[in-house]
Amino acid sequence: MGDSVRNHVSWNCMIAVYGQHGHGRKAMELFQDMARRGFTADACTLASVLSAFATAKDLVADQECGKVAEAKMLFDRMTERNTVSYNSIIAGLAQHGHAAEALKLVEGMLNSEYELTEITFISVLSACSHTGKIDEGWDYFNSMKQKYEIDPCEEHYSCMIDLLARARKFDEAEELITKMPFSLSPVGWTSLLGACRTHGNMELGARATKEILHLSPSNASAPVVLSNMYASAGKWEEAAKIRKLMRDQDIRKKPGCSWIELGRTVHIFVANEVSHPRIKEVYRFLEVMSEKMRLAGYVPDVRWALAKDQTEEGEVRLRHHSEKLAVAFGLMNTKEGEPILVMKNLRICGDCHNAIKIISAITHREITVRDAHRFHCFSDGSCSCGDYW
Ligand SMILES: [Zn+2]
Ligand SMILES: [Zn+2]
Structure with missing residues (x-):
């Protein structure tokens, strides 16, 4: 034209x-x-x-x-x-x-x-x-x-319930769920479950998971979250029960993956990646980085590892979460000071969130992670979400 x-x-x-x-x-x-x-x-x-x-x-x-x-x-x-x-x-x-x-x-x-x-x-x-x-x-x-x-409408109630739950006001949140003239949507229950996980509210977490599975039976992330919650509280039997339920009903977890676009190429990473041609360099980079992070006060949060993984080996596996791999790859392949953007198909995990905050401070980089839920703009040791997500 x-x-x-x-x-x-x-x-x-x-x-x-x-x-x-x-x-x-x-x-x-x-x-x-x-x-x-x-x-x-x-x-x-x-x-x-x-x-x-x-x-x-x-x-x-x-x-x-x-x-x-x-x-x-x-x-x-x-x-x-x-x-x-x-x-x-x-x-x-x-x-x-x-x-x-x-x-x-x-x-x-x-x-x-x-x-x-x-x-x-x-x-x-x-x-x-x-x-x-x-x-x-x-x-x-x-x-x-x-x-x-x-x-x-339902969305307004859902926002309000999310607000209360994030602030640990679980009683008020539950009261609102009972009083509202709608039933809470799977999205609403999922964000409630997220708050339960953050604050360790197992009882309400279990209820949220039940409701989510009732509304969308093939949802695999909710039971995984709940089973990890049980495991991190040392309730192995409960955790195993959930895993068994998932096996029995053949609920499979959508694999988490993160990707970064550099030039015109998209580099995709899954946790403990083996097939990316430069993955060994990435692991070495993270090993060096993790030493600097420790000095800056980072402590790996093994609550985000799988139950069987709360060991030293588990810490390495935690270090190899997909979002950390994509961030490391971005840092290795861009000029100093350049901001990077990583995308993830699921929600960012709590340990990665913490780790990337510290990495942003150490490297003086602006690192944005777009997860399934929102944008996280990390810079100078903090995140734009204010740790609420
Ligand atoms: Zn992680
Ligand atoms: Zn954030």
């Missing part, structure tokens, strides 16, 4: 189409291209770009943090803001791990003429949950009905 026939409508269309199909990066590149060619963005364009940003799953590490800033700048520059653009930027910030900034914008919205909608509240509650703001969470949740006449 020549410039002569390109007009605002066609630019807006293209940007919207890319955005709606999850190609956030492409949408934002098109937007930059549009600006370079002298087209000025109108309210419609900006809305599309922001919504592409909110739903983007393909932003890569070296650009991602820049894109967040860019989207925020776009939003600040908008003269005609509306509820939709507010919702887009808030959802984008919350999704990309900038919960505090998302909440700041919500406050801005409260002081403006724009009303918070059902969609805003989902972002708001998940931002509260990621920053551990219980009181604010309750205030927003209660105001939905009282002030905005919005009936909370």
Whole structure:
């Protein structure tokens, strides 16, 4: 298409189409291209770009943090803001791990003429949950009905239950599950199980697993999590019982894998990888790194190893989790100071989370891990999720 026939409508269309199909990066590149060619963005364009940003799953590490800033700048520059653009930027910030900034914008919205909608509240509650703001969470949740006449849907309840459980308020979380007019979805139960694992609540963890298996019988990660919880508490018999149940019902765990794109090649790693051509170098790199990590105060957390693995050998296996391998490979093959992005098909494990925080400090690198649940931007020894995930 020549410039002569390109007009605002066609630019807006293209940007919207890319955005709606999850190609956030492409949408934002098109937007930059549009600006370079002298087209000025109108309210419609900006809305599309922001919504592409909110739903983007393909932003890569070296650009991602820049894109967040860019989207925020776009939003600040908008003269005609509306509820939709507010919702887009808030959802984008919350999704990309900038919960505090998302909440700041919500406050801005409260002081403006724009009303918070059902969609805003989902972002708001998940931002509260990621920053551990219980009181604010309750205030927003209660105001939905009282002030905005919005009936909370399952997703709102689910966010609220997640917020409570992450903060160890398990009684309140259970009360809400009983009181809510819906049944909690498998996603809701899964995040509850995650909180139970983090805080060692075996009883509720078992209930969550039962509910998950009832709703999706082939789900293999829930029973694995529960069996690891039992094992880490020394309840071997309980752990074995769950493993037997999985064997009997032929529930198989989806193998965890992590990958990193370098140049145009995608390098995939599974735990204790043997087939990658450079895996020996990776293991050596991690061996050297683990010494530096120990000096920096890292202690391997064997609770994340399998029951039979709580030995020295188990520690090595812990060191060879797929996300650590992919991160190491990224560090070995990029220039100093360059940020890296690793993807994982399951949730990141607690020991890897801790290890990568320390690696980010030792190497002075920004390391982003996109797991099945969210973005983790590690830098300088901490993670953007604030250890809530
Ligand atoms: Zn791990
Ligand atoms: Zn994190």
